[in-house]
Amino acid sequence: MRKYKLKEISSIYNGSTPSTSDVSNYDGDIIWITPKDLSNQKSKYISKGERNITEKGYKSCSTTMLPKGTILLSSRAPIGLLAIAKIELCTNQGFKNIVPQNEFVDNNYLYYLLSLKIKEIEALGSGTTFKEVSKTSLENYEINIHDIAEQQKIANTLNVIDDKIALNNKINNELEQIAKTLYEYWFVQFDFPDEKGRPYKSANGKMVYNEVLKREIPDGWEVKNIFDVLDIQYGYPFNTELFTGNKGYSVVRIRDILTNSISAHTVEKADGKYKLHEGDLLIGMDGNFHMNYWNETGAYLNQRCVRIRCKKGTPLSVIQAKYSLEPFIKKREQNISRTTVGHLSDKDFKSQYILVPKINPYFNPKKAFECILYKITNNNNEIKKLVSLRDFLLPLLMNGQVSVQC
Numbered sequence: 001m002r003k004y005k006l007k008e009i010s011s012i013y014n015g016s017t018p019s020t021s022d023v024s025n026y027d028g029d030i031i032w033i034t035p036k037d038l039s040n041q042k043s044k045y046i047s048k049g050e051r052n053i054t055e056k057g058y059k060s061c062s063t064t065m066l067p068k069g070t071i072l073l074s075s076r077a078p079i080g081l082l083a084i085a086k087i088e089l090c091t092n093q094g095f096k097n098i099v100p101q102n103e104f105v106d107n108n109y110l111y112y113l114l115s116l117k118i119k120e121i122e123a124l125g126s127g128t129t130f131k132e133v134s135k136t137s138l139e140n141y142e143i144n145i146h147d148i149a150e151q152q153k154i155a156n157t158l159n160v161i162d163d164k165i166a167l168n169n170k171i172n173n174e175l176e177q178i179a180k181t182l183y184e185y186w187f188v189q190f191d192f193p194d195e196k197g198r199p200y201k202s203a204n205g206k207m208v209y210n211e212v213l214k215r216e217i218p219d220g221w222e223v224k225n226i227f228d229v230l231d232i233q234y235g236y237p238f239n240t241e242l243f244t245g246n247k248g249y250s251v252v253r254i255r256d257i258l259t260n261s262i263s264a265h266t267v268e269k270a271d272g273k274y275k276l277h278e279g280d281l282l283i284g285m286d287g288n289f290h291m292n293y294w295n296e297t298g299a300y301l302n303q304r305c306v307r308i309r310c311k312k313g314t315p316l317s318v319i320q321a322k323y324s325l326e327p328f329i330k331k332r333e334q335n336i337s338r339t340t341v342g343h344l345s346d347k348d349f350k351s352q353y354i355l356v357p358k359i360n361p362y363f364n365p366k367k368a369f370e371c372i373l374y375k376i377t378n379n380n381n382e383i384k385k386l387v388s389l390r391d392f393l394l395p396l397l398m399n400g401q402v403s404v405q406c
Contacts, residue, residue: 001144001146003143005142010098011098012138012139013099014093014097014135015092016061016092017093022057022060024054026051026052026053027052028053028056030052030053032052032057032089033072033091033095035076035077035094038074040258042165044083044111045086046085046086046089047087049089066085066089066099068087069099070098071100071107073098073138075133075134076125076127077130079118082111084108098138105145105151106151106155108159112394113145115394121138146400154404158394161386161393164386165383165390168386169379171379179319180323182365183320186357186363187357189201190217190218192363192365193363195362196362197362200218201218213353213355217355221358222355223353224354225352225354226308226324226325226352229314229316229354229356230311230354231310232306233307234305235300235302235306236300238302238303243265244266244267245265249267249269249299251264251265251299252276252294252299253302254284254286257282257284257292260292260295270300276296278296278297279293280307280318281307281321285305285306288342291322291326293373295384308321315357316366317366319369319373320354320366324354328352329344332348
């Protein structure tokens, strides 16, 4: 292994932001990435951001078009988010963008090596309002790297794991799309299979007006308050002073919902009603109101989160519950001002109603949705194991404790 400064094996470029007061700078064809775009990134590759910029916007600022394979490193608010550009793109000023010199370093290898060094990179940050890693400090940051042939072996080994993680995420996205499509057909358009297997509404199935929803619904269906047909439990107010490192009871907080991760443990005991089960629907009640299915049984739910299950004997699934509640929650998010933290309350949930379908030999939505949910949670559990394996191997490979024989 040999030590290099980053500037000796790569070129580093700053990003920039066009004036936000000029709307003609945005919604163009140039891919433009911000740290926010990486905050929930499930893949190491990125090919699009929330907003594009125009040619005018690009020329109005000092951002740089970066080649495919560039490593994007967020350098402030927060420091340490990483991705590899899948296509040519540019970034805002929240990045230091690293273009590797291929004769010295493999870009995938450098991505993995930097991910191992995030704490050290964070320590390079300076500033009074918030810390930022400067271009100069990153250029002079020193790393030990293997020879190029060994780099490629290490990167290929880790790529195999990440490719499987990416495949599982892709499958889950497609399963979610299937579930959403079924929900739209069955519970919005009401073209579920009738007792002859025909699309109900299109086959002139009888519709009746419902006063609660202010719309027609299929004859024989009911509208119930969600508390009548769903098992809804708010989280326990754990004492944060009793939180431990990684010992004790696992606690799920709002920040954990999207990633299906655990960020806190406690020695404090809580009633069993706060314990989560695999397949529970979780919703954060502060901030962005994250929604996700939980993967495993055993952790406890923290306050300002809500857990939703279906009561026994109902023909409902938490997938139907998710898509039923989603429009209300998204509307609440959109109505929150940028300077205000949004909150959901017990009153909000008690104002919500859900359709209770009538099943028939051709139509059992709970069974269909539960099959999809089972596959999603299984894939997520496999992803969790693969991430753990990758993170275990990463330092061993980089430090030379384990070598790749091929």
